Amino acid sequence: MSAEWQFEISRSDLAVTRIAETAAAPLLPGQIRLRVERFAFTANNITYASMGESMGYWHFYPAADAAWGRVPVWGFASIVESTCAELGEGERIYGYWPMGSHVVLMPGRITASSFVETAAGRQKLAAAYNLYTRCAADPAYDAGLEDLQALLKPLYVTSFLIDDLLAAEDFFGASQIVISSASSKTAFALAHALHRRADRPRLIGLTAAGNHGFVAGLGLYDAVVPYDALDSIDAAQPTAFVDMAGNGPVRNALHRHCGDNLTFSLMVGLAHRDKRASMEGLPGAKPVLFFAPERLKQRGQDWGRAGLEQRIDAAWRPFVAAARSWLHIHEGHGPQAFAACYARMLAGSTPPDEAWMLLPS
Secondary structure (H helix, E strand, C coil), X not given: CCCCEEEEEECCCCCCEEEEECCCCCCCCCCEEEEEEXXXXXXXXXXXXXXXXXXXXXXXXXXXXXXXXXXEEEEEEEEEEECCXXXXXXXXXXXXXXXXXXXXXXXXXXXXXXXXXXXXXHCCXXXXXXXXXXXXXXXXXXXXXXXXXXHHHHHHHXXXXXXXXXXXXXXXXXXXXXXXXXXXXXXXXXXXXXXXXXXXXXXXXXXXXXXXXXXXXXXXXXXXXXXXXXXXXXXXXXXXXXXXXXXXXXXXXXXXXXXXXXXXXXXXXXXXXXXXXCCCCCCCCCCEXXXXXXXXXXXXXXXXXXXXXXXXXXXXXXXXXXXXXXXXXXXXXXXXXHHHHHHHHHHCCCCCCEEEEEECC
């Protein structure tokens, strides 16, 4: 195998993967080459693959063969070669990478704490994914929390923004909020954010029966309901639904159970992407898709970038302190570990208290 390689997925069949060797082309002026050192792999990355076509995730790091795609991941990399005067070899960077050994970027809008990827193919994509943080100048960076940052920070930002949306809209008049896939990291991050609000509605976690103990043990939900007991939810109460699972039959069953008392229905994740169902004629609020970068952009305009970052950091710190006791973090090294972890996550067979960090070498 060459010194550089990428993990690729068939865009027509997500279960098919391969390792593609890549050539290390000479850098153009202003470019940097980074060695990817460690990154998180979660169900969120499966959502990226599932929505690669519709939401453009395949376009961040396009494969040489358009029949294949590279799933983006969050983690850390170090600069190993640079023709950019402001960024030198050895600097550690946090951001959005391909699943592989190396990557080349064209930094722009460089500040002491960050830069933006300016390659032409990235400019029409969500700006939130194009921002890279220089760890040495990041006040929130803690070398001892790198794994938790990579595993949870991107998910937490999504949860923070959903919490903000719900609160800004007075919870859409709901007296209870139902969160599906309640054992997922994005779900319990949202529950943690909502749990800290004095005026919050009642929180109900929907989960698989096998995850009931873990979800109840988090202490974040007022009630934990297995999917097969969905009809035990009080349908007379105004209800908001945050769908982290993307399980069509479950979503439709809750809509029919609550009827017009379902005041809000938000689609976020695709943990159960293989279980789809038509939304035609559903009672209650029409399901709407949540796209975190749009809300992030809006709040950046409302509060300014510094104000937004301060709010996220203030909410993040108590969450990550709690999450340290909930998760067992495992490491996988090299291409075979990538393939094995990807297959487990695609099959939904990773226990909720386990998390994975992957290292190319």
